[in-house]
Amino acid sequence: MQPTSELAGSVLKARTFGSMGTVISLTVPARALGTAAVPGTAGGGERELDAAAAAVERVFARADETFSLYRPDSEASRLARGELSLRAASAGMRDRYADALSWRLMTEGAFSPERPDGVLDLSGIIKGYAIGQAGAALRSRGITDWCLNAGGDVLVMGSPVPGSGAAWAAGVVDPLDRSALLSAYGLGGPGTRWALATSGSAERGDHIWTAGSRGVEFAQVSVAAADIVTADVLATAIVAGGTAMLHRATDGWDIDVLVVRRTGELLATPGFRA
Amino acid sequence: MNTQLLTSRPEVRRGSRGAVNPFSGQHRRRLLRADVLTVLFWASLAGAVALWLADGGMAGFSTPAGSFTALGIVAGLAGMDLVLLMLLLAARIPLIDHTVGHDRALEFHRKLGKPALYLLLAHGILIAIGYGMAEGLDPVSEAVALWVLVPDMWLAYISLVLFIAVVVTSLVAVRRRFPYEFWYAVHLLTYAAVLTALPHQFSVGGLFAEGTWQRWYWLALCIATGAALLYYRVAQPLVATFRHQLTVRRVVRVAPGVVSIEMSGLGLDQLAGSGGRFFIWRFLAPGLWWHPHPFSLSADPVSFDAAGQGTLRITVRNLGRGSAQLAALKPGTKVALEGPYGLFSTAARSRSHVVMVGAGIGITPIRALLESTPFQPGNATVILRGHSESELYLGEEILSLCQQRGATLFHLTGSRPAGVRTWLPETSARAGHRLASYDPNVADADVYVCGPAAWAQSVLEDARAASVREDQLHYERFDW
Amino acid sequence: MRTRAAVSAALASAGILIAGWQSGVHIADSSSAVASAATGTAGSTGMGTGTGTGTDDSTASSGSSGAGTTGAAGASAKAVGTYAGSVVQTRFGSVQVQITVQAGKITDVTALQLTDAERKSVQISNRAAPLLRDEVLQSQSADVQTISGATVTSDAYLNSLQAALDAANL
Numbered sequence: 036m037q038p039t040s041e042l043a044g045s046v047l048k049a050r051t052f053g054s055m056g057t058v059i060s061l062t063v064p065a066r067a068l069g070t071a072a073v074p075g076t077a078g079g080g081e082r083e084l085d086a087a088a089a090a091v092e093r094v095f096a097r098a099d100e101t102f103s104l105y106r107p108d109s110e111a112s113r114l115a116r117g118e119l120s121l122r123a124a125s126a127g128m129r130d131r132y133a134d135a136l137s138w139r140l141m142t143e144g145a146f147s148p149e150r151p152d153g154v155l156d157l158s159g160i161i162k163g164y165a166i167g168q169a170g171a172a173l174r175s176r177g178i179t180d181w182c183l184n185a186g187g188d189v190l191v192m193g194s195p196v197p198g199s200g201a202a203w204a205a206g207v208v209d210p211l212d213r214s215a216l217l218s219a220y221g222l223g224g225p226g227t228r229w230a231l232a233t234s235g236s237a238e239r240g241d242h243i244w245t246a247g248s249r250g251v252e253f254a255q256v257s258v259a260a261a262d263i264v265t266a267d268v269l270a271t272a273i274v275a276g277g278t279a280m281l282h283r284a285t286d287g288w289d290i291d292v293l294v295v296r297r298t299g300e301l302l303a304t305p306g307f308r309a
Numbered sequence: 310m311n312t313q314l315l316t317s318r319p320e321v322r323r324g325s326r327g328a329v330n331p332f333s334g335q336h337r338r339r340l341l342r343a344d345v346l347t348v349l350f351w352a353s354l355a356g357a358v359a360l361w362l363a364d365g366g367m368a369g370f371s372t373p374a375g376s377f378t379a380l381g382i383v384a385g386l387a388g389m390d391l392v393l394l395m396l397l398l399a400a401r402i403p404l405i406d407h408t409v410g411h412d413r414a415l416e417f418h419r420k421l422g423k424p425a426l427y428l429l430l431a432h433g434i435l436i437a438i439g440y441g442m443a444e445g446l447d448p449v450s451e452a453v454a455l456w457v458l459v460p461d462m463w464l465a466y467i468s469l470v471l472f473i474a475v476v477v478t479s480l481v482a483v484r485r486r487f488p489y490e491f492w493y494a495v496h497l498l499t500y501a502a503v504l505t506a507l508p509h510q511f512s513v514g515g516l517f518a519e520g521t522w523q524r525w526y527w528l529a530l531c532i533a534t535g536a537a538l539l540y541y542r543v544a545q546p547l548v549a550t551f552r553h554q555l556t557v558r559r560v561v562r563v564a565p566g567v568v569s570i571e572m573s574g575l576g577l578d579q580l581a582g583s584g585g586r587f588f589i590w591r592f593l594a595p596g597l598w599w600h601p602h603p604f605s606l607s608a609d610p611v612s613f614d615a616a617g618q619g620t621l622r623i624t625v626r627n628l629g630r631g632s633a634q635l636a637a638l639k640p641g642t643k644v645a646l647e648g649p650y651g652l653f654s655t656a657a658r659s660r661s662h663v664v665m666v667g668a669g670i671g672i673t674p675i676r677a678l679l680e681s682t683p684f685q686p687g688n689a690t691v692i693l694r695g696h697s698e699s700e701l702y703l704g705e706e707i708l709s710l711c712q713q714r715g716a717t718l719f720h721l722t723g724s725r726p727a728g729v730r731t732w733l734p735e736t737s738a739r740a741g742h743r744l745a746s747y748d749p750n751v752a753d754a755d756v757y758v759c760g761p762a763a764w765a766q767s768v769l770e771d772a773r774a775a776s777v778r779e780d781q782l783h784y785e786r787f788d789w
Numbered sequence: 790m791r792t793r794a795a796v797s798a799a800l801a802s803a804g805i806l807i808a809g810w811q812s813g814v815h816i817a818d819s820s821s822a823v824a825s826a827a828t829g830t831a832g833s834t835g836m837g838t839g840t841g842t843g844t845d846d847s848t849a850s851s852g853s854s855g856a857g858t859t860g861a862a863g864a865s866a867k868a869v870g871t872y873a874g875s876v877v878q879t880r881f882g883s884v885q886v887q888i889t890v891q892a893g894k895i896t897d898v899t900a901l902q903l904t905d906a907e908r909k910s911v912q913i914s915n916r917a918a919p920l921l922r923d924e925v926l927q928s929q930s931a932d933v934q935t936i937s938g939a940t941v942t943s944d945a946y947l948n949s950l951q952a953a954l955d956a957a958n959l
Binding site: 046047048049051057058060062182184186187188189191195203204205206207208210213214216219220231232233234235236255257300301302 | 919932933934935936937938939946949950951952954955957958
C-alpha cells in the first residue's frame with residue numbers, strides 16, 4: 036500500500052450509474068485522463084471520463100437486456116418461461132450457458148446455472164462477464180488506469196497513481212456492520228490479481244443456491260483472482276459449498292480468499308493477512 | 310560327585326602372562342566402534358533437535374502457546390528419531406552386530422520402545438494444546454480440527470494408534486500372554502506406523518517445507534533407514550541362501566529331546582570362524598518354511614575343498630512346537646539362512662585368557678567357540694552345567710577338544726540349592742565355590758556365558774564380583 | 790572407555806545443538822530485520838485517518854489526509870510505535886502480529902507473516918486459515934479507493950461506503 040500523501044497528490048474521478056439492479060462506479064485517476072485527452076484543457080479529462088462511463092454503461096445495458104430475469108422481455112425471461120428453447124437462443128446466451136455449465140463441473144456443483152426450481156439463472160456469471168467486457172471496452176479506448184466497481188465486485192487496471200505501480204486498495208465490507216471495513220486488499224499494481232468479488236448470504240438471500248441441504252456456513256466470501264469471472268463465480272460457489280468448496284477453490288485456483296463465518300469468525304489465505 | 314575336573318590342569322606357561330595380548334588391537338577397535346556408535350546415537354538425537362533450533366525454534370518460547378507447540382515439535386522430532394534408531398538397531402547391520410552384538414542391539418531396541426512412544430504421544434498432545442491456545446480452542450477441539458482440516462493428519466492419528474499397539478504388545482507382561490506369532494504380526498505393523506507417520510511430517514511440518522535443508526536431512530535419514538532394513542533383512546538373507554545352497558544332510562539324536570542337524574552346502578569357507586554365532590534358519594519343508602528359528606552353530610563350519618563345499622551343524626533341543634518338528638526333518642530338505650549374527654565369537658575377544666561357561670542347550674555354542682577361538686594351552690577354562698551328565702550335551706566332543714587344545718574342563722551337575730540365587734549346584738555353592746575358584750585368572754579373561762537367562766545373570770554377577778570388567782563379559786541369551 | 794564415549798557424545802551433541810541454535814538465532818535476526826522493514830510501511834499506512842465509520846464526513850477527511858500524515862509523522866518520535874508480537878505456531882503455520890500505536894491507541898494491526906512464504910509447506914500454503922478480526926488491516930487505518938461487498942442493490946448503494954467514496958471523487 037502507498038502512503039496517503041502520495042495518493043492525496045493524485046485526484047481520482049468517479050462516475051456512477053445504475054444497471055442490472057445495482058450501481059456501477061467507474062473511478063479513474065485524473066492524471067490518466069489528462070494524458071489521453073488534449074493536454075492542458077481542463078474539461079478534456081472530464082469529457083473523456085463521461086464518454087468512457089457511457090461505453091461501460093452500454094455494455095451493462097446490453098447484458099441486462101439479454102440476461103435479466105427482472106425484465107419480462109429479456110431473452111433470459113423468455114427462456115425461463117419456456118417461450119424460447121436454448122437451441123434457438125442467441126449465441127451469447129448459449130456461450131454463457133456453456134461457461135456456467137463448465138463452472139458447475141469445476142466447482143463440483145457448488146456453482147450452478149439453475150435455480151432449485153429448475154429455472155435457468157445465469158445472473159451468477161453475467162455480472163462478472165459484463166464487468167470483464169466493460170474493462171475490455173475501457174482498454175480499447177486507451178485508458179490504462181481504472182477501477183470498475185459493479186455492486187461490490189471490483190475489476191482494476193493499472194494504478195490509482197498512474198505510472199507509480201501502486202496497487203488499487205480495495206476495502207472489504209464487514210457483513211456484520213456494513214458501515215465498516217473488515218480488511219483491505221491491493222489489486223493490480225505489482226500483483227497478479229486484478230479482480231475482487233464478494234458474495235454474501237445476507238443481502239439477496241436467495242441469490243446463491245446452497246449445495247446440499249445444510250444451512251449457509253459463511254456470511255460473506257471475498258475472492259481475489261486474475262479475472263473477475265473466476266473471482267465472482269468462486270465467491271458464489273464458496274458461499275454455497277462451504278468449507279469443502281473453500282478448500283477446493285484455494286487448492287485448485289490461484290486466488291486469495293477472505294471468509295466471514297456466520298459466527299463472525301474470519302478465515303483468510305495469506306494474501307489477506309499482510 | 311558333581312564337580313569334575315576332567316583334564317589334568319595344563320602347565321601355565323609363565324611367559325604367556327607377559328606376552329603381547331593378540332586381541333588388544335581388535336578389542337581397542339571394537340571399543341572405539343562402540344564409542345562411535347554411542348556418539349552417533351546421541352548426535353542423531355541432538356541433530357533432530359538442532360533441525361528445530363536452526364529454524365529459529367527457540368523463538369516459540371516467548372509465549373505460553375508457543376512453548377507448548379515448541380515442546381511438541383521437539384518431542385515429535387526426537388520421537389521419530391528414536392523410532393528410526395530402533396529400526397536401525399533391529400536391521401541387523403553388521404557394524405552394530407560386530408560392535409555390540411545382536412542381543413545387546415535388540416535389548417537397546419526394546420529399551421527405546423517406551424521413550425519413543427511417550428515422545429510421540431507428547432508430540433500429539435502438546436501440539437494440540439499449543440495450537441489450541443494460539444487459536445482459542447481447547448486441545449480436543451483442536452485435535453479434531455487438525456484431523457478434519459489439515460491434509461495427511463488423519464494418517465498421523467492412525468500411525469499413533471499403531472505405535473501404541475506395537476509398544477503395548479511388546480511389553481514383557483503382555484507379550485507373555487500371546488504366542489510369538491501374534492507379537493510378530495503386530496510388530497510388523499511398525500512399518501505401517503512409520504509409513505503413515507511420514508506424510509504429515511513432510512506436508513504439514515513447516516520445518517520440513519520444500520526447499521529447506523531440514524527436509525533433505527530428514528528424507529535422507531528415512532530413506533537410509535528403509536534401505537538398511539531392505540538390504541540387511543531382505544536382500545542379504547536371499548543372497549546368503551542362494552550362495553550357500555544348504556540342504557539337510559542328516560539329523561542325529563544327541564540326547565533325549567536333543568538333535569544335531571547337519572547341513573551341507575557351498576561356500577562354507579566364508580563362514581569359517583562363525584562357530585558359536587547364530588543364524589536364523591528356515592527349513593523349507595511343508596508347515597515349517599514360514600517359521601524362523603534362531604540357532605547357534607554347534608561346530609565351526611567344515612569345508613572339504615577349495616570351493617567351500619562342506620557341512621554345518623546346529624544342535625537343537627525340543628522346546629516348542631517349531632523345534633519338535635525339526636527332529637523329523639528329512640535329508641535333502643532345503644534350508645534358507647540369515648546370518649551369521651551375534652558376538653559370541655572370537656570377534657569379541659579382548660584378552661589372551663578365556664573362560665567359557667555353558668548350561669543345558671547353551672553348551673552347544675560353547676562347543677563351537679572352543680573349537681575355533683585362539684588360546685595358548687592352559688589359557689582356557691570350560692565350565693559345563695547341567696542337572697545330570699546326560700544334559701551336558703556334546704560332552705564327549707568337548708572333552709576331546711579340551712584335551713587337544715589344552716583347556717581345563719569342569720562338569721558341574723546336580724540341582725540348585727533351594728532359595729539361594731546361584732549358578733552352581735548345591736554342593737559347590739555350599740562349599741563356597743565361585744567362578745574364581747574354577748579359574749583364578751578370571752579377572753583377566755574373556756568370560757563367555759550361554760544358558761537360560763536367570764542362570765546366566767548369576768554367572769555374570771559372579772564374574773563381576775571377581776572384578777571382571779563389563780567389556781570382558783560376553784553373554785548370549787539362550788531362551789529359545 | 791565409557792567415559793570417552795560419554796564425553797565425546799556430550800561434546801558432539803552440544804556442538805550440534807549450539808550450531809543449530811546459532812543458525813536459528815541468525816534466522817530470528819533476519820526475520821526481525823524483515824519485521825522492522827515492515828514497520829516502516831505499516832507505520833505510514835497507519836497514518837491515514839479513519840474511513841471506517843462509514844459516514845461521508847470521515848470519508849471526506851480521508852480524502853484530504855495529507856495533513857494528518859505529516860502531523861502524525863512529526864509526532865512519531867514519541868507517540869507512534871510499532872510492536873511486533875511473538876511468532877505463534879498454528880496448524881497453518883507460524884503467525885506474527887504487529888500493532889501500531891499512536892497516542893496510546895492501537896491504530897493498526899497487521900499480520901507480519903503467516904509463515905515465511907518459501908518456507909511454508911506447499912500443500913497448505915494457500916489454505917484459508919482462521920484469524921482474529923484484529924489480525925486483518927482494520928478499516929480505520931485502510932485508505933481505500935474502492936470497496937468490495939456482497940452485491941449492493943441500487944437502494945442499498947445510497948448508504949454504502951462505495952457511495953461515499955464515489956461522492957468524494959465526483
